[in-house]
Amino acid sequence: MVLSGVDVVGVLEVLRLWVGDERFGGSRLVVVTRGAVSVGGEGVEDVGGGAVWGLVRSAQSEHPGRFVLVDVGVDEGVVVGGVGGVVPDVVGLGESEVAVRGGRVWVPRLVGVSGGGVGGGGVVAGVGGGVALVTGGTGLLGGLVARHLVSVYGVGEVVLVSRRGWGAPGVGGLVGELEGLGARVRVVACDVGDRGAVAELVGSIEGLGVVVHAAGVVDDGVVGSLDGGRLVGVLGPKALGAWYLHEVTCGLDLSAFVLFSSAAGVLGNAGQGSYAAANGFLDALAAHRRARGLPGVSIAWGFWEERS
Ligand SMILES: NC(=O)c1ccc[n+]([C@@H]2O[C@H](COP(=O)([O-])OP(=O)(O)OC[C@H]3O[C@@H](n4cnc5c(N)ncnc54)[C@H](OP(=O)(O)O)[C@@H]3O)[C@@H](O)[C@H]2O)c1
The missing domain is CATH 3.40.50.11460 (Rossmann fold)
Incomplete structure (x- = not known):
């Protein structure tokens, strides 16, 4: 069929x-x-x-x-x-x-790539000046990438976004650390699955130069156990959030638009259909943006050793 x-x-x-x-x-x-x-x-x-x-x-x-x-x-x-x-x-x-x-x-085949890499500068090598917006910025990887942007790329101002904002655990310590590295930091509570909220957020940032989209949730289950509500619940922050960020920043001169995707989207992990769908969307969005001359990188991370 x-x-x-x-x-x-x-x-x-x-x-x-x-x-x-x-x-x-x-x-x-x-x-x-x-x-x-x-x-x-x-x-x-x-x-x-x-x-x-x-x-x-x-x-x-x-x-x-x-x-x-x-x-x-x-x-x-x-x-x-x-x-x-x-x-x-x-x-x-x-x-x-x-x-x-x-x-x-x-047909897809694994091939070697030359240069780049995710370490000291490969994937976000295009990071230029301006404020960095990190969605999921109070989470594990969001916090790590915020530290990296400030300490390695010299980003001077960071906006950390999550639904809980200041209410998320460990935010005070993270902000103190980033400020200690010389950055100005703003923490904003915002649901990136809400287009109006994303538009307001982006409109409130003067000189936005870098977007890192690391917001996401998981709700695992085999395909037979999923339903539309569960699927949309996972697509909301990741896929819709990315699309809204794409739409509302389209006219801005960004140097980097980085999407935190997962190997689950490329390989299709069993029991992670919703999550793989959301990450497949991110990978497609990065290609869509690049073809339009916009910056776009989707990083298909494997499982991080540090648990979130
Ligand atoms: N950790 C890994 O091994 C791994 C591997 C591959 C890919 N990734 C991807 O990397 C990203 C970060 O992962 P992580 O491990 O750092 O997860 P995490 O610690 O759970 O962080 C996720 C963040 O997203 C925020 N968030 C969730 N829904 C949101 C929404 N609707 N609006 C705004 N913020 C929202 C959460 O804060 P609130 O709950 O306060 O909103 C949290 O700060 C995710 O997209 C994940 O899929 C992670």
Whole structure:
């Protein structure tokens, strides 16, 4: 069966049906998106499709061989399903995910990269002057990156954002440390899943130069146990928050827009469908921004040793 043109919540509903109904036990579901992944550095048109990819990758980990992801290019004049369509051909390849561009089929493979790295300056090497906004800035990684921005990049002013703001544990110590390094620090309580609140927040920062989006929550569960409410609960701070930050900062001259994503989005961790969807969205948004000449990096972190 071929599923296309459906948003991530709709895809979740079909996945649940697929894994829960034994009539489909011997069949494969092909989920087709259009312009949702980047091939060879091209832009991503359907950023929401990135969330579909993350979710389905998790379903693939939980139910090997039951799902295939196919992304066709936005201008690709291919017939998707049925006789003569592209799906029977690509499914025959036995790959779990493919992209079709210019009539050619692309498959993901791990390749080595040269230079860069996440250590002393690779990923945020573009950090210039201006105020740094760190969402999730009172959390574990937000606090670490705030220290890094101040001590390594010489950022002079930091805005730390979370829903609890000053009410989050350890904020006083973090602020004292950053001030001790010479930075000015503002702590703001703001729900980044609320567009109006994000617009107000960004509007209140004069000279914003760097955005680091590290806000996020987890609500793990296998695909069959999830529902739209749980999925949206995880997408809210991460994916919607990122999209609102993207929209309201579009006219600003940012030097860096860094998204804290996870390997779960790329690899599709079992039991983390919602989280993988949110991170798949972030990865797609970074590619979408870069294609428009805007800064955008999505870092697919593995599991940090220090527990949050
Ligand atoms: N730690 C890891 O091993 C790891 C691995 C891969 C990726 N990551 C990613 O890195 C980011 C940071 O992770 P962490 O380990 O530092 O988690 P954390 O300590 O739980 O921090 C998450 C932060 O997000 C804030 N937050 C949650 N919902 C929010 C909302 N709606 N609006 C504003 N702020 C919100 C939380 O504060 P409030 O609750 O007060 O809002 C908290 O400050 C996350 O996006 C996570 O997915 C982490």
